[in-house]
Amino acid sequence: MLEIKNLQASIDGKQILNGINLSVGPGEIHAIMGPNGSGKSTLSNVLAGREEYVVTGGEVCYNGENLLELPAEDRARRGIFLAFQYPVEIPGVSNTYFLKTALNEKRKFNGQEEMDAADFLALVKQKMKVVDIDKSLLSRPINEGFSGGEKKKNEIFQMAVLEPSLAILDETDSGLDIDALRVVANGVNSLHNNENSFLVITHYQRLLDYIVPDFVHVLSKGKIVKTGGKELALELEEKGYDWLT
């Protein structure tokens, strides 16, 4: 469903991605690991359509369409979701209002009827259980004053409501305690089926105790330098990244 070929990208004139090749099939979970600054967030943002990143070469094909030609909102409506490494705070816009708007944009795009307030509330209730997010957070402005863990939970909650076909989790596990980590993993596992795929970016192998990847890739200096099965994560945990670069 996702084909990345020789993808190169830069920001502020600085080349970050140096030819990434990656193929993700339906229902697959791919983990991407790599040292700080290797380009993990850059890859996530390029896939999500952030315009500050300039694609300087290569192509990305998503369900047969040229993804790179689409603006961010159109990618989201087609099922791409990025759980941000650093979710932004947006004062004055309530979480629930925002999420309802987003969901309905997606539904409109898919030719579905917009969801009314009552149905939306029922959906929210159901998803709240999955993510174990506090009700009071939802009526508050987006991420405003949330703790680090609450922000990450909110990303997973949004993912649960929007039900993406390709979710990219950019270090969602960083800075989380073990309970929060389980919540994140639980969110992913309950959404996972044989149609939707995940790109799980992480620093630590511990997340992969809960989310079992089909493939593990190592990103270094903007390139995938090694690919293996879930056992590669354990090896990285043991030996670090130095032996690969």
Next chain:
Amino acid sequence: MNGQTQAVKNYLTAFEIIEKQNKNLHPEREKAIQAFAEAGFPDKKNEAWRFTDLSRLLDVDFIPGRPAELNREIKAEIEPYLFTQWKGAQLVFVDGFFSETFSRIPVSPEAVQISTQLSETNTNHTETIPQEDLPKAENAFTLLNTALTRTGVSIRIKKNTNALPIHILSIQTNRAEFSFSMPKNRIHLESGSSLQMIETFVATGETVYFTNAITTIQLDENSRCDYYKMQNESRKANHISGLKAVQERNSVFRAHTLDFGGGLARNNLKAVLNGEGAETVLNGLYLGRGNQHIENHTVIEHAAAHCNSSELFQGILADSSRGVFSGMIHVHRDAQKTDARQSNNCLLLSEEAKIDSKPQLEIYADDVQCSHGATVGQLNEEEIFYLRSRGIGKETARHILTYAFAEKIIEHIDIPELKERAETFFRNKLGEKLHLNK
């Protein structure tokens, strides 16, 4: 192009016309027009009018309006603006004249006195022009209002009475192009009384006209007034308004001004805190599009000790619109323990939009807390991207964030009907095709 001289002459002529039509005019009017003739309109050399380009106003010889004929067509245009579930009085002025057809004044207890006696339909009443305006006339527009006013409302709320809310609605129809209207309202809240009131200015079309409105509010001890002014005048109209609240001990005055319309719109807002423990809130929201020019000038006179004042103005300027905010806080020598806060935040949605912000603090007491702040910024690209990454279109994302900025004022509107209307005006105006940066 009219000059200052021609413009002044025009209003002197208007005065003669009004004088001929009405006997028993109050002698104060004569004094006012003479003072106006001497002073003329303020020009840019006048510090308080430095940013105000009056040419749109001076270029047209505005004439006294005439009462509209209320045919079916006009009625249909006016009806949508009325609050249908309104419990209190709704006083409707069409083209500057009181309309009995549309107004509703519920049989009110003796304790609430409402009169529209300045209207021409009631010329036989003894005229009462507020005297307090004249000696300290703030500017030419105040003088002009006193000389030429033919409409207005007087309200008196008796001691310890909680009045029903009052809505004063001024509607300008297309038939009144090139006319002026100069309403003068006087509100007096006796001690311990309270009132919520709204002044709305709207137009049914995009015509050229001139509104010069003055409202004075006297708040006796322990009284409370929640005052809202919302104007969505024609984009070619000139709207000048003066608001003055005089507050006695422990009174509370909370004002919200919402500016959406007007080619030139200027609010002169003044609160005088005369008694200890009084509290003033002046909040404002303005949204400029096209080449609109919207100004708010506030003056807070802290004349007594232990008073609080707080001001929050949120401005949004798109296209090549321009905004001006000047906020004067004057703390008199005896006004110890004053707490005065002021902030003006402006969101610029285009590179051509511009804001001039000028706080002025004059503090003569030593034990006070005063703060002021001004911010100018654009929408945050990171926030826009966050919304877009969830499937929300770019334009909608910008609207959501702009609305959030306006919400800081709108959320304080305690009257549901008004809040809903303000939201509608705001969203409609924002939804017009924006010429944005990106």
